[in-house]
Every structure is written in C-alpha cells, then in structure tokens.
Amino acid sequence: MKNLKIIITFFILIFVYIYVANITLIPEHIILLENETYNIRKFLGVDTIETIATSNDNGNTVSVDVTLFGNKVKEVTVDTIENVQVVPIGKIIGMKLYTNGVLIVGMSEVENIHNELVNPCKSSDIKEGDTIVKVNDTEIDDIQSLKNVVKESKGADVLLTLVRDGTVLTSNITPVQTEKEEYKLGLWVKDAATGVGTITYYEKNTESFAALGHGIIDSDTDKLINIDSGEIVTSDVVAITKAEVNSPGEIRGTIINQKTIGEVQKNTQFGIYGKLNNLASLNVDVSSALPVALRDEIQTGNATILCSLNGKNAKEYDIKIEKINKANHYDNKSMLIRVTDDELIQHTGGIIRGLSGSPVLQNGKFVGAVTNVLVSNPEVGYAIFGDMMVKEMRK
Numbered sequence: 001m002k003n004l005k006i007i008i009t010f011f012i013l014i015f016v017y018i019y020v021a022n023i024t025l026i027p028e029h030i031i032l033l034e035n036e037t038y039n040i041r042k043f044l045g046v047d048t049i050e051t052i053a054t055s056n057d058n059g060n061t062v063s064v065d066v067t068l069f070g071n072k073v074k075e076v077t078v079d080t081i082e083n084v085q086v087v088p089i090g091k092i093i094g095m096k097l098y099t100n101g102v103l104i105v106g107m108s109e110v111e112n113i114h115n116e117l118v119n120p121c122k123s124s125d126i127k128e129g130d131t132i133v134k135v136n137d138t139e140i141d142d143i144q145s146l147k148n149v150v151k152e153s154k155g156a157d158v159l160l161t162l163v164r165d166g167t168v169l170t171s172n173i174t175p176v177q178t179e180k181e182e183y184k185l186g187l188w189v190k191d192a193a194t195g196v197g198t199i200t201y202y203e204k205n206t207e208s209f210a211a212l213g214h215g216i217i218d219s220d221t222d223k224l225i226n227i228d229s230g231e232i233v234t235s236d237v238v239a240i241t242k243a244e245v246n247s248p249g250e251i252r253g254t255i256i257n258q259k260t261i262g263e264v265q266k267n268t269q270f271g272i273y274g275k276l277n278n279l280a281s282l283n284v285d286v287s288s289a290l291p292v293a294l295r296d297e298i299q300t301g302n303a304t305i306l307c308s309l310n311g312k313n314a315k316e317y318d319i320k321i322e323k324i325n326k327a328n329h330y331d332n333k334s335m336l337i338r339v340t341d342d343e344l345i346q347h348t349g350g351i352i353r354g355l356s357g358s359p360v361l362q363n364g365k366f367v368g369a370v371t372n373v374l375v376s377n378p379e380v381g382y383a384i385f386g387d388m389m390v391k392e393m394r395k
Contacts, residue, residue, distance in 0.1 A: 027076065027329075028074070028075070028076060028077065029076070029077045029079070030076055030077070030078045030079070031078075031079050031080075031081060031391040031394060031395070032078060032079070032080055032081070033080075033081050033084055033292060033294060033387050033390065033391075034080055034081065034082045034083065034084075035294060036294050036295070036387065037294075037296065081390065081391070081394060084203075084291065084292045084390055085203075085204075085289040085290060085291050085292070086201035086202065086203050086210075086289060086290065086292060086366050086386075086390070087201055087202040087203070087204065087284060087285070087286055087288055087289045087290075088200070088201050088288070088290060088306050088359035088361060088366055089198075089199045089200065089201055089202060089209075089282060089284055089306075089314065089359070090198060090199070090200070090305070090306030090307045090308060090314035090357075090358050090359050091198065091199055091282055091308045091311070091312070091314050092196055092197070092198060092235045092237055092251060092253050092308050092311045092354060093196065093197065093198070093199045093211065093232045093233065093234065093235050093261070094194065094195070094196050094232065094233040094234070094235040094253060094254070094255030094258055095193075095194060095195050095196070095197060095211075095216065095230065095231075095232050095233075095255075095264065095272065096192065096193075096194050096230055096231050096232075096233065096255065097192065097193045097194070097216060097225055097227045097229075097230040097264060097267060098142075098191060098192050098227060098228050098229050098230055099131065099190070099191050099192065099193075099225060099226060099227060099228060100131060100133065100163075100226050100227060100228035101131040101132050101133035101134075101140050101141070101163065101191075101226075101228075102131065102132050102140055102142065102143055102146055102189040102190065102191045103129070103130075103131050103189060103190050103191070103218060103221065103225065103226075104126065104127070104128055104129065104130045104131070104132065104187050104188070104189055104221075105128060105129075105188050105189065105190055105218065105220035105221055106128060106187070106188035106220065107119075107121045107126070107128065107186055107187055107188065108186050108188065109186060110176050110178055110184045110186045111178060112176050112177060112178060113177045113178060113179065113180075118176045118186075119186060120173055120174055120175065120176050120184070120185050120186040120187075121173065121185070121186050121187065124171045124172065124173050125169075125171055126160070126162065126171050126173070126187070127164065128220070128221050129164065129218075129221035129222075129223045130162040130163065130164050131162060131163045131164075131226055132146060132160055132161070132162055132187075132189070133161050133162070133163055133168075134160070134161035135149045135150070135158050135159070135160055135161075136149065136153075136158055136159050141191075141228075142191040143189055143190070143191050146189065150175050150183050150184070150185060151181065151182070151183055153175050153183060154183070155174070155175055155176075155177050155183055156174075156175075157172050157173070157174050158172070158173060158174075158175065159171075159172055160172075160173060163226065173185055188220075190218075190220075193216060193218065193225055194255060195216065196235050196251065196252070196253040196255065196354055197211055197212045197354060197356050197357050198211065198212070198307060198308070198354065198355055198356060198357035198358045198369075198370075199211045199232065199282070199357060200212070200213060200271070200357045200358070200359050200369045200389065201359060201366060201389075202276055202279065202282075202284060202286070203390075203393070204286055204289065206393075207275055207276060207277070208273065208274065208275055208276065208393055209232070209262055209273065209274060209275070209276040210271050210272075210273050210357075210369075210389045210390075210392075210393050211232065211271055211272050211273075211357045212271045212272055212356045212357040212369075212371075213270065213271045213332055213356055213357050213368070213369035213370065213371040213383070213384040213389065214269065214270070214271060214332050214356060214371045214372070214384075215267050215268055215269045215270070215271070215272070216267050216272060224267060224268075224269060225267055226267075227264065227266075227267045229263070229264065230263065230264030230265075230267070230272075230274070231260050231262065231263055231264060232260075232261055232262045232263075232264060232272075232274070233255050233258040233259060233260050233261060234258040234259045234261060234281050234282070234311075235253035235254060235255055235258060235311055236253060236254050236258070236311050237251055237252070237253050237308075237309065237310055237311035238252050238253060238254055239251075239252045240252070240309065240347065240348060240352070241352070242347070242348055242349040242352075243348060243349035243350050243351070243352045243373070243378035244349060244378065245375075245376060245377065245378070246375055246376060247375075248352065248353060248373060248375055248378065249348055249349050249350075249352035249353065249378065250352050250353035250354055251309075251348075251352060251353065251354030251355065252354075253311060253354070259278060259281045260278060261276060261277070261278040261279075261281050261282060262274050262275055262276040262277055262278065263275050263277065266392075266393075268392055269331070269332065270332055270384060270388055270389055270392040271332075271357070271369070271384075271389055271392065273392065273393045283312075290361070290364060290365055290366045291364075291365050291366070292365065292366050292386045292387055292390055293362065293363075293365035293366060293367045293386060293387075294387070295324070295326045295385060295387065296326070297363070297365065298321065298324055298335070298362065298367050298368075298385075299321070299324075299362065299363075300320075300321050300322060300323070300324060301320060301321060302318065302319075302320060302362075303318075303319050303320065303321050303337070303360055303361060303362040303367060304316040304317060304318055304319060304360070304361045304362070305317055305319050305337075305339075305355075305358045305359065305360055305361070305370055306358060306359045306361060307344075307355050307358040307370075309344075309347055309348070316361065317339070317341035317343065317344040318339075318340045318341040318344075319337050319338060319339050319340055319341070319360070320337065320338045320340055321335050321336070321337055321360075321362070321367075321383075322335075322336045322337065322338055322380075323335065323336035328385065328388075329388070332371040332372070332382065332384040332388070333371065333372060333382040333384070334368060334382070334383060334384050334385040334388065335360070335367075335368060335382065335383045335384075335385070336380065336381075336382060337360065337370070337380070337381055337382065337383050338379055338380050339351060339379045339380075339381075345379060349378050349379075350373065350377075350378035350379035350380070350381070351370060351372075351373035351378055351379070351380075351381040352373065352378065355370055356369075356370055356371055356372075357369050357370065357371075358370040360383050360386075366386045367383075367385070367386055368383045368384050368385045368386045368388075368389070369383055369384055369386070369389060370382075370383050371383055371384050
C-alpha cells in the first residue's frame with residue numbers, strides 16, 4: 001500500500017511538472033505575419049492557442065488568454081507584421097564583429113618578476129566565455145583599454161565587471177607583475193571576430209538585411225558572440241573546398257580591401273541583422289521582392305536555393321524539402337532539405353560552410369534560409385523558416 005502511494009505521488013508530481021513546463025514555455029509575446037496561424041501544443045488541460053493574425057480596429061496588437069482547466073493562467077500579446085516582402089540576395093559577404101567589452105577565451109599561468117609561475121585566476125570565479133565590460137570604474141571597449149587599466153593598477157587588486165549568459169557579476173583579481181611596468185591577468189581575450197557567409201535578404205521598407213540564419217559562435221568558447229557593433233563587406237571568393245562524408249567543405253573568401261555595405265546590429269541564434277546602406281555594391285534588383293511564405297504554404301518537394309559560388313553572381317540551384325516542422329519556434333532546423341542539383345554537387349559536394357544564409361525559394365515565395373549540414377551526408381542539411389528570420393529582425 002505504501003509503495004502504491006509513492007507511485008501515485010510520483011505520477012502526480014510528473015503531471016504537475018509537465019503542466020508548469022508547458023505553460024512556462026509559452027512566450028508572453030508572439031510576433032505573427034499577416035494571416036499566420038500560431039499553434040501551441042495542447043497537453044491535457046492546457047489549451048491550444050490558434051491565433052490568425054489580422055488587423056483589427058485597435059491596431060495590430062491583440063491579447064490571447066492561455067487557460068488551464070478553464071482558468072486563465074497566462075496572457076499572450078500578439079503583434080502582427082503586415083504585407084512582408086523581401087528581396088532574396090544569396091551573395092557571399094564578409095563580416096566583422098566587435099564585441100561588447102572583451103571576450104575571455106582562455107586562462108593561463110604567467111611567470112612573475114621572480115621567475116615563478118602564478119595563476120592570477122585561481123581564486124576567482126572567472127570562466128571562459130565571460131565578457132569583461134568594466135575594470136574598476138573604467139569601461140572596457142577593446143583589448144588595448146584592458147591593457148591600459150591593468151598597467152595602471154601597478155599590481156593592486158582590480159574589480160572586473162563581467163557578463164555571463166546575460167547576467168552581470170563581479171570578481172576581484174590581482175594582476176601579476178611580469179616585467180618592469182608590465183602586469184598581466186593570465187587571461188586570453190579577443191575583441192573582434194571575422195568570417196564569410198551568405199546574405200539572405202534585403203527588406204526595402206526598413207532598409208534592413210538578414211544573413212546566415214544562425215548566429216556567429218566564438219570558436220574558442222562555443223558561445224554566441226555578444227556584439228557591440230559590426231559591419232558587413234563585399235567579399236571575393238578565393239577557394240572552394242568540396243564537402244565529403246565526415247569532412248565539411250567551405251567557401252573561403254577575403255574581406256581585405258573590400259567595400260562596406262552595411263552595419264551589423266544583432267547577432268542572434270537565428271542570424272545576424274542590421275542596416276544595408278550600400279545596396280549598389282551588391283548589385284541587387286529591388287524590384288525582385290517576394291512575399292514571405294506562411295508555414296502552411298510550404299510543401300515538401302521541389303524548391304531552389306539562391307547562392308553565389310564566385311562571390312558575385314547568385315544563381316538558383318535545385319533542392320528538395322524533405323521534412324517540415326511547422327511547430328518549430330525554438331531553433332534554426334525548421335526544414336530538412338536535400339541538394340539535388342548536379343552542378344552544385346559537382347562544385348561543392350552539397351551544403352558547405354559559407355552557404356549558410358542562402359535563401360530557399362518555392363512557388364514564387366521566400367521560404368527560408370540554409371543553416372546547417374549533416375556531416376555524415378553533405379547533400380542533406382537544414383533550413384530555417386523565413387518567418388522566423390523576419391520576426392527576429394523586427395524584435
């Protein structure tokens with residue numbers, strides 16, 4: 001009997017946990033395209049929200065109640081974006097991102113003035129991936145400003161203000177004197193990142209761009225880079241490494257002596273976004289704008305991706321959309337796609353680094369963008385829904 005009560009209590013707790021988890025996962029603010037339906041999974045007493053985004057007499061914002069067994073537990077605000085059209089681009093660009101503060105990518109011992117190895121970070125709670133935004137009362141903008149304030153400390157304790165996963169914290173650390181008038185913290189840091197990728201689209205009404213379909217991750221910390229500013233530039237393709245099974249290929253481009261074409265404002269898990277102020281250098285026809293497809297309009301079967309293998313001219317290549325996850329609001333793997341175009345496979349082996357952001361087109365509409373490749377089969381990869389990129393850009 002006692003065991004039965006324990007089992008019943010256990011299952012009750014499981015159900016309560018699932019209820020709470022489902023309600024917590026429902027966002028308090030939802031952005032929808034005009035005529036889009038948003039479904040939230042129903043679990044027992046948790047109602048499904050099905051909201052068709054349309055204009056109303058009070059503007060384009062409405063509120064929807066989430067109920068549990070008939071009782072209101074949450075209110076969701078829904079905003080509508082009307083008449084969205086974008087100009088698919090699909091050209092290779094270079095990116096220069098500058099961090100907000102300096103990013104810690106490593107820690108090490110340093111040799112002090114007495115030839116002893118000392119670890120300044122040993123008694124601190126500093127971690128790789130933290131961003132230093134302030135030392136004592138001095139704002140840190142780049143590596144040089146960090147060096148200057150550490151040198152001025154002359155070995156006295158300094159208070160670091162750090163950002164870790166969006167949380168601000170502080171930590172004391174004692175600089176180690178390594179030579180006359182030289183002090184070090186034993187931290188490896190960086191204040192910028194560069195790379196190449198594909199610009200996805202341009203939105204004429206807002207003069208904004210979207211690129212990549214995924215965020216730029218620091219290779220040392222494996223975390224999304226928290227940027228302060230950035231720019232995108234034209235890029236010349238210098239080489240293409242063809243993909244093979246378990247060996248990802250890549251497009252290598254140069255960003256040296258290139259023209260600045262826009263400013264980066266956001267680096268998010270769904271791509272990078274900003275303002276495009278030099279459209280002429282991309283040679284884009286703004287009259288080629290396409291509507292953004294609603295999820296219910298996307299079909300499995302034939303589609304194309306628009307990409308550039310020479311850094312200049314974008315061309316459509318055949319793919320198939322094999323699977324669609326219409327309920328995906330949480331990552332950039334919304335659709336499973338397969339490259340079927342013989343020419344593209346011959347040149348690249350399939351999906352390679354640098355093609356992330358290539359627009360996916362179907363039935364005269366912008367469907368989404370390429371984001372990932374399956375290393376075990378480079379002809380297959382993932383794409384993000386176009387509506388997710390538009391919504392992320394509008395946040």
